[in-house]
Amino acid sequence: MVAKISVKGQTVIPEAIREQARLRKGDELDVGYANGLIVMRKRQPMNAARVRKMLLAGSRLPEMTSEDETAVARAIQHVRKQRKL
Secondary structure, eight states: OOOOOOTTSOOOOOHHHHHHHTOOTTOOEEEEEETTEEEEEEOOOOOHHHHHHHHHHHTTSOOOOHHHHHHHHHHHHHHHHHHHO
């Protein structure tokens, strides 16, 4: 399927896709970009079960490397510098 982007940056999700995703008027979407793909996902309200599922999924994350720790420390320093301005 093909969708065009309007002058305002808007696009229409084809009806067949909206039906498969159970999208209705007024639904909100989370939109992201990863590895050359634009990803859209129906936003779901947070509830206790969803939070628990997210926390359990987070327990399977890989261990941080020293490079990750350095990157996080730099990011924190950058934010702190921005706040001082």
